[in-house]
Amino acid sequence: MKTHSIAVLEGDGIGPEIMAEALGVLRVVGEQSGVKFALHPALFGGRAYFETGSAFPDETKAICDRCDAILKGPIGLSFEESKKIPVDEQPERGALLPLRKRYNTYANFRPVYLPAELAHFSPLKPRVVEGGIDIVIIRELVGGLYFGEKEVGKRSDGTRYVRETLDYDEHQIARILHVAFKESMGRKRVLHNVHKNNVLKSSVLWCEILDEVAPHYPDVQVKHIIVDAAATALVLNPRQFDVMVMENMFGDILSDLGGGLLGSLGLMPSACIGTEKSYYEPSHGSAPDIAGKGIANPYSMIGSVAMMLEKSFHMPAEARRIMDAMRNVFGQGFTTADLRDPEGKLAPVSTREFSEKVLEQLRG
Numbered sequence: 001m002k003t004h005s006i007a008v009l010e011g012d013g014i015g016p017e018i019m020a021e022a023l024g025v026l027r028v029v030g031e032q033s034g035v036k037f038a039l040h041p042a043l044f045g046g047r048a049y050f051e052t053g054s055a056f057p058d059e060t061k062a063i064c065d066r067c068d069a070i071l072k073g074p075i076g077l078s079f080e081e082s083k084k085i086p087v088d089e090q091p092e093r094g095a096l097l098p099l100r101k102r103y104n105t106y107a108n109f110r111p112v113y114l115p116a117e118l119a120h121f122s123p124l125k126p127r128v129v130e131g132g133i134d135i136v137i138i139r140e141l142v143g144g145l146y147f148g149e150k151e152v153g154k155r156s157d158g159t160r161y162v163r164e165t166l167d168y169d170e171h172q173i174a175r176i177l178h179v180a181f182k183e184s185m186g187r188k189r190v191l192h193n194v195h196k197n198n199v200l201k202s203s204v205l206w207c208e209i210l211d212e213v214a215p216h217y218p219d220v221q222v223k224h225i226i227v228d229a230a231a232t233a234l235v236l237n238p239r240q241f242d243v244m245v246m247e248n249m250f251g252d253i254l255s256d257l258g259g260g261l262l263g264s265l266g267l268m269p270s271a272c273i274g275t276e277k278s279y280y281e282p283s284h285g286s287a288p289d290i291a292g293k294g295i296a297n298p299y300s301m302i303g304s305v306a307m308m309l310e311k312s313f314h315m316p317a318e319a320r321r322i323m324d325a326m327r328n329v330f331g332q333g334f335t336t337a338d339l340r341d342p343e344g345k346l347a348p349v350s351t352r353e354f355s356e357k358v359l360e361q362l363r364g
């Protein structure tokens with residue numbers, strides 16, 4: 001029997017709740033497809049810090065190194081809880097960024113997808129989202145401001161200062177652009193290049209490299225848009241976009257805006273593709289405000305499992321079945337607590353009930 005090994009990092013907050021449901025779905029897919037998924041749980045994030053003194057313990061690194069792919073739940077603490085941890089060990093700085101760096105997961109795929117029949121979940125007016133929303137945000141994930149050198153200090157007059165640098169080189173830019181062009185080739189062949197070349201020199205280089213890469217993909221039409229204008233355009237007319245490519249921080253912010261267009265970050269799975277190993281996680285954080293209540297939307301975590309099946313294990317049919325099953329559950333009139341119910345006709349279900357219904361679909 002074919003076996004895939006997966007490091008399972010359930011994370012903090014709602015992480016354990018939504019991971020449990022995602023693993024239930026993975027188990028059923030394994031039974032149905034005759035593929036064995038060998039799961040290797042490991043500590044990661046805030047809980048890892050409190051239990052071991054490190055947000056990304058060595059044992060977790062060893063497990064991730066050995067596995068074929070990594071499935072990661074959201075990590076992070078509330079604003080107040082974070083203060084109990086030294087700044088450099090706080091979950092993003094102490095675990096998430098080192099994970100991305102370790103596996104060089106440079107290409108982050110963030111689908112912003114709502115089919116026409118579920119457009120009522122979007123807070124946008126029906127005429128704006130008529131026909132649904134279908135965008136893929138491609139975010140560069142291991143460069144830019146989040147990974148540049150940092151300096152914190154005090155000037156001679158006692159003034160505290162901070163300096164963070166935004167680094168990119170031409171190779172980093174070219175490789176993410178190739179990913180975006182290839183994604184465009186499989187879709188509508190319209191690529192929005194999101195930049196800020198009116199202010200940032202990094203964007204000037206980004207656009208220069210884009211001009212060099214674009215001739216390799218003559219069938220793709222490139223459209224340039226400045227990041228601030230892109231934020232407005234996404235809200236006013238999201239249907240004009242198909243594939244959007246951007247640097248790390250722009251992608252962090254605009255993809256959360258994407259979650260807002262859909263109606264919840266709970267509808268945002270993602271794939272973080274590396275040169276040798278990839279990891280999969282919801283786009284959102286640990287949602288401390290709803291943790292432990294059993295109401296988190298597991299779509300983002302289950303969707304991340306689907307993306308893992310497609311991109312790491314070459315099981316696109318199984319991935320599609322999972323996504324269809326989740327959409328069918330919503331299509332049958334069920335909803336989770338985070339989503340809008342404009343006419344008050346939908347039946348709310350808990351985290352567990354939602355995934356049970358997904359399993360029924362998969363088994364049915």
Ligand code: NAD
Binds near residue numbers: 076295297
């Ligand atoms: P968040 O993404 O955790 O939550 C924002 C809002 O979305 C909250 O109201 C939350 O309840 C809701 N939400 C998110 N996921 C949901 C889901 N699956 N179902 C229903 N509702 C959902 O952002 P935040 O509150 O700013 O951050 C909380 C913590 O998460 C912080 O410590 C932050 O640093 C961390 N974080 C981690 C990641 C990651 O692990 N990749 C990403 C973003 C934030």
